[in-house]
Amino acid sequence: MSTETMNQGVSRRRFLAGMIATTAASVIGGSLLAPRNALAASEMKPIMDRHVLSGSHWGAFRAKVVNGIWVETVPFEKDKHPTDMIQAVREVVYNPARVKYPMVRLDWLKHGFRSDTSQRGDNRFVRVPWSQALDFFYHELERVQNEYGPSALYAGHTGWQSVGKLHSAGTMMMRAIGLHGTYLSKAGDYSTGAAQVVLPYVAGAMEVYEQQTSWPLVLEHAKTIVIWGSDPVKNLQVGWLVPDHSPYAYYEQLAEKVRRGEIKVIYVDPVVSETQKMVGGTQIKLNPQTDVPLMLAIAHTLYTEQRYDKDFIADYTTGFDKFLPYLLGVNDGIAKSPEWAAQLCGVPADEIRKLARQMASGRTQIIGGWCLQRMQHGEQYAWMLVVVAAMLGHIGLPGGGFGFGWHYNDAGAMTSTGPLMSGFSGVTGVNPIHNGSYRGYSPYIPVARFVDCIENPGKTIQWNGHDITYPLMKMAIFCGNNPFHHHQDRNKMINAWQKLETVICVDHQWTATCRFADIVLPATTTHERDDIEQYGNHSNAGILALPKVVEPMFEAKDDFDIFRELCRRFDREEAFTEGKSQMDWIEHIYNGARLQGRGLGVRLPNFKKFWDETGFVEFSGGQPWVRHESFRKEPDLEPLGTASGLIEIYCKTIADMGYDDCQGHPMWFEKNERSHGGPGSQAYPLNLQSTHPKHRLHSQLCSSTEHRATYAVADREPVYLNTQDAKSRGIRNGDVVRVFNDRGQVLAGAVVTDDFMPGVCRIHEGAWYSPLEGGKPGTLCTYGDPNVLTQDIGSSRLAQATSAASALVDIEKYTGAVPAVTGFHGPSEVTDINPLFPAMDL
Incomplete structure (x- = not known):
């Protein structure tokens, strides 16, 4: 045994020995699911009734607080289209799934990283003191860095941030862990993973998260709007920041124009969407996963009937001549005609031709969704949608072209000229303590392949022109993130998960990720801490204070304090906080926007007045804007970010990668599984x-x-x-x-x-x-x-x-006895810890 290993063993003995005196009594205590009323009576001090203006991913609201308890939620008066989901936000604070105390999985407490990992998910946890839980956290960071190096520590997996410029959970985690050492990180995300990789090659930008053409211009100029696999009315209820829901007024105007016959709206979707129910229009019902054949048939019709814009193709695109042989069937003998597509997508050939002719008859705006790129060969859908838009020739014109973000972040709203706040940074400029070698493994992995990585260490895959060699992952940290929601094939994931030695989760809800963790740390919700955020996403309608609505429940701590205390264990607390308190940071973030506002001619009150009196600063709206307009007007001076500066119908960069499942131009590839007569549909239809x-x-x-x-x-x-x-x-x-x-x-x-x-x-x-x-x-x-x-x-x-x-x-x-739902409560309580200590592997 090395001296280093011996020292780690001694440290572990000290950790566990200290628990005997401090933990046993608390673990034997009452239920971890104490009623909220009992909690309020015993742990919260009565204060005067008050109303608190705050915000969330579902919009801004005013919370009525009585004797320290949040009792009512009223939508912000400036939100004219609030979502009913705002009423559920209070329950984020008060529900049986709250993580109340630091908890350690029973067998991990007994054996540490040598535990029986097949017991993960059995919901048996032991309550421990905060100091002990953070000691375990630090001990495991040290062990993994010393024994395996950074490739074995996965700490870059993040999801939706918490609302608030300071308390972004993933950023807090990466800042703290990055001060301790380098680690394995992720590339991409689950929402737009295929489109965000292919579209920069094709259109010069990710496109999926960008602002879209201002709705007033679309309503004025568009003759046809094709909503392809998207449902903006459903999805615009939420936002990355605090949504103002302003686009709903434009959808009401669109519905009126549809009723008057001024705009034709067509939905390409096997489902009647919420948008169709609100706006009206006609539906093209196609078989799932066959959107690319339908698009190819539209392109075939546009070309063979000479309805495409030859000048736009010549001036603004490249590679059309290399795409045509595939479209016309010169190479493979299969013309991508409406008759060919009809057999796959279930849409009659004449209906396909009618759709193509309608799109070519006047200004057409194509609204593309994200679900269709979240499938096998999802890159082809995004690429082909751009090709169809290019053939129509309306890109860069008001009310025409393509967009992939209409259902997201108040898209299409008028963007104000107000300042944008920066947030708490995940990097500090301070060198990490551990900066070891990745030992030939990749320092990052595509996020949707992280379970494959756990399952197959040493395997090499191709990704975006690079070879990625999976490391031997030993430890994973998740903060405000729930991969047991967003990853696929849950049972495969559970099997692979057993290969991890230690999993740490920081959250305020007992998600499945927490249940499959070894150490769970209770974080505050957005509404139990102070913060600040933009009001409106793409609209940037103002700045909203997010004061604490209620005091933290049970033993929950802010992420800032959790990671500050972790950093203290390796002498990096000062680097983490930069000597600022949380309120100092909030004021610093606000004052940065205030300074920026001066340059824009926008005056903001001083921070004290803003925080103590107004709580909200509203910006005036900006000017209408057209996506890709500058490129259309001056393609030489305002080129796209592609290799050629043009829209790449054929992309040599992708072709040179040599991938058989994503070649130099968009194509139809059969799926592993497809309904309506496709592979696998006889067994599962x-x-x-x-x-x-x-x-x-x-x-x-x-x-x-x-x-x-x-x-x-x-x-x-x-x-x-x-x-x-x-x-x-x-x-x-x-x-x-x-x-x-x-x-x-x-x-x-x-x-x-x-x-x-x-x-x-x-x-x-x-x-x-x-x-x-x-x-x-x-x-x-x-x-x-x-x-x-x-x-x-x-x-x-x-x-x-x-x-x-x-x-x-x-x-x-289902004909059996219907079982109770198991997922919405805290862990099983271990009521007697004393017999466990003699068996501990010290």
Whole structure:
């Protein structure tokens, strides 16, 4: 045994010995699920009734607080289209799934990193003091860095940030861990993983997160709007920052124009969307995953009928001549005609021609969604949509072209001229203590392949022109992030998860990720701490103070304090805080915007007046704007960010990568699984959609008990299926059903509707994983997590993005005894720790 290992062993003995005196009594105490009323009476000091202006991912609101308890939520008066979800935000603070105390998984407490990892997920945890939990955290950081180096520590996995410029959970984590040592990080994200890789090669920018053409210009100039696999009315309820919901006024105007026949709106979708229900228009119902054949057939029609814009293709694009042989079938003998596409997508050839002619008849705005790139070969959909828009020739004109972000972040709203606040940075400029070698492994991995990495250390994959060699991952840290929601093939994930030695999770809800962790640290919610945020996303309508609504519940700490105290253990507290308190940072962030505002001619009050008196500063609206207008006007002076500066219909850079599943121009590739006669459909005939939910933000708000009851069916996540599909299976509205395939099985509540075409069903992503037998692969999910059923394969070797939308299932009425839902409460309580100590592996 090395001296280093001996010292680590001594440290562990000290950690555990100290727990005997400090922990046993607290663990034997009462239930971890103390009622909120009891908590309020015993732990919170009564204060005067007050109303607090604050904000969230669902909008701004005024919280009524009585005797320290948040009792009512009223939407912000400046939000003219608030979402009903705002009523669920209070429940984020008060629900049975709150993480109340620092907790350590029972067997990890006994054996540390040598624990029986097959017990993860069995929900047996022991409450420990904060100091002890952070000591364990630091000890594991040291052990992994010293024994394996940075490639074994995965700490770059982040998801949706917390609202607030200071308290971004992932940023806090990366700043602190980065001061200790370098680590394995991620590339890309789950939301737009395929599109964000291919579109910079094709259109010069990610496109997916960009502002879109101002809605007033679209309403004035567009003749046709094609909404392709997108549902803005559903998805604009939430935002990355605090949404102002201003685009809803434009959708109301659009609905009026549709009623008057001034604009034609066409939905290419197998489902009647919320946008279609509000706005009206006509629907092209196509078989799932066959959007690319339909687009190719539109392009074929535009070309063969000479309806495409030859001048735009010549002046603003490159590679059309290399794409044409594929389109016309010169090379493979298959012309991508409407007749060819009709056999795949189920849309009659004449209807395809009619759609193409309508799009070419006047100014057309194409609104593309994200779900269609979250499938096998999802890059092809994004690429081909740009090609169709280029052939129409409307790119850069008001009310024309393409966009991939219309359903996100108040897109299309007028952007103000107000300042933008910077946030708390994940880097400090201070060198890490540990800066070891990655030992030939890659320092980052595509995020959607992280389970594949755990499962296959040493494996080399291709990604975006690079070789990625998976490291031997030993430890993972997640902060304000729930990979047990957003990753696919849950049972494969559970099996791979057992290879990790230590998992640490910092959160305020007992998500499945927490249940599968070894050390769980309780963080405050956004509403139990002070912060500041922009009001409006792309609109940038103002700056909103986020004062603490209520005091922190139980032993929850702010992420800032958690990581500050962790950094203190390796003498980097000063580097982490830069000598500032949390309020100092908030004032610093505000004053940066105030200084920026002076240069823009926008005057902001001093911080004290803003924080103590107004709490909100409103900016005036800006000027209408057209996406890609500068490129269209002066392509030589304002080129795109592509290799050629033009739209690349054929991309030599991608072609030179030599990938068989993503070549030099957009193509149709058959899927591993596809409904309506495609591969796998005989065994599992229904295409499962797992789109963004109507009632949540991903998995956030799923633990809000009262809110969940407003949409759950038989206490389960709804599964939407067509009337014919339900009748043939003997399923009625409200039945508990089993949704299953070879990857897993879930219970859900049936919603029978003709909004979905036959062969298509949907369970919204974000439904919490709730296993019947915790930690056991293959067990029944009692609530309805769709990622029990989805495929964990890369979109292609270019992006290696999620393929969540490529999944087939079947559904049957559940006839057994219906089990209780398991996912929405805290861990099992260990009531007697004393017998455990003699068995500890010290």
